[in-house]
Amino acid sequence: MPEPFLSIQYVRKSFGATxxxxxxxxxxxxxxxxxxxxxxxCGKTTVLRMVAGFEEPSGGRIVIGGKDVTGLKPNQRNIGMVFQAYALFPNLTVAQNIGFGLKVAGVARAEIDSRVAEMLDIIKLPAGEFGARYPYQLSGGQQQRVALARALAPRPKVLLLDEPLSALDAKVRVSLREEIRSIQKKLGITTIFVTHDQEEALSISDRIVVMYGGKAEQVGTAFEIYNRPATRFVAGFVGTLNVLEGRLGNAGKVQVGSGEIALREEPAGGRSGDTVSLALRPEAIALGRRDGDDAVLPGEIADVHFLGSVIRVRVRAGDSIVSLDTFNNPATPPPRIGDKVEISFSSGDVMLLN
Structure with missing residues (x-):
């Protein structure tokens, strides 16, 4: 296997006794x-700041391009960073903001102008229209594009993004995250993106590091993280999750309310009578009996929310509340609270939580 371009090795950080x-x-x-x-x-921004050189690790090492940079200052690492706050210089034009790092590095004026024009083209803010504007004359999304261009202008080895979209409204966030990913692919730059928004992470990442309590709970693709969570925290944090409490019986069967689920694999070390927690994604559950499902539980409608194209239904099954979505059918009215129903799913979709 090729050597990793960026390697974070046994890094830890303490502030006093914490x-x-x-x-x-x-x-x-x-x-x-x-x-x-x-x-x-959870420590995600602290790790990012250690990679950038703004925080010194209490232990471990950081290697970029085969070079140990752990003891180097931020300006010696050739890293671009974009913050949540745009941090643009209000007294400089858009073009001057983007070229600032190049000017400090002593790059020739002609090269700066060429690079600034290239960056403005990449972020879709043409130089003729936007280059002479000041930050206050831009929208939030445009300001963040300029901050991105400024970070990319010196051609950094690594791009670090610290929750760059959190100050923007929902619609702008979606379009800008797609643009960031498109630009990253075009330039082929190694990138770390910090977010607490799972939809952002799931939609644009090659891999996701789910962090909790200063540790990496799981590292994997969006598909792996969502469908095969490694820990109870990951299962509950990423996506919507139903948790069914049941009692373990013989041969891997679990009693949930008055129904029974046959697990594909018996839990290691489990004994008959043990209480177990089972996890199930809403999209794996059908209201009523569905062909091919081998698990059926009786229940009662606890809540119904009409959301337009989707109707979100909550069903009480034993001591658990199960959420599922059904598509709106104008010819079929939604169920009513208190209706006796059945829900079905495949036992292969059930995850046993440890």
Missing amino acids: TVVQDFNLDVEAGEFISFLGPSG
Whole structure:
């Protein structure tokens, strides 16, 4: 296998007696787009700041392009960084903001002008129309594009994005994240993107690092993270999850309310009578009996929410509440609260939570 372009090796960070990052390991290939996903305070931004050189690790090492950069200052690492706050210089024009890093580095004026024009073209803000504007004359999305162009102008080895979309409205966020991914692919730059928004991470990443309590709970593709969560935290944090509480019987069967689920594999070390937790995604569940499903549970409609094309239904099955979505059919009215129903699913879609 080729050597990773960016390698974070057993990195940890403590502030006094508080440890915020614990033995963090990650290898990133050249041109890969990695997202750090997790709740506030999980350590994702701290790891990013250590890669950038703004925080010194308490232990471990960081290697970029085969060079140990752990002890180097930020300006010695050739890294581009985009922050949540746009951090543009208000007294400089768009073109001057983008070319600022090149000017500081002593690049010739003609090369700066050429690079600025190239960057403005990449972020779809033509130089003739936007180059002479000041930040206050731009929308939030346009300002963040300029911040991105400024980070990319010096041709950094690695691009770091610290929740760059969180200050934008929902519609702009979606369009801009797609543009960021498109630009990243075009330039082939190795990128780490920090977010607490799972939809962002799932939609644009080559791989996702789900973090919790200063550790990487799981590293994998969006498909792997969503469909095969490695821990209970990942299962509950990524996507919507139903958790069914049941009692383990013989031969891997679990009693849930008055129904029974036959697990594909018996839980290791499980004993008859043990309480177990089963996880199931809403899209795996059907209202009523569906052909091919081998698990059927009786229940009662607890809630119905009409959302236009989709009707979100919550069903009480034993001691658990199960959420599922059905498509709106104008010819069929939605179920009513209190209706006795059945839900069905494949036992192969059931995840046993540890």
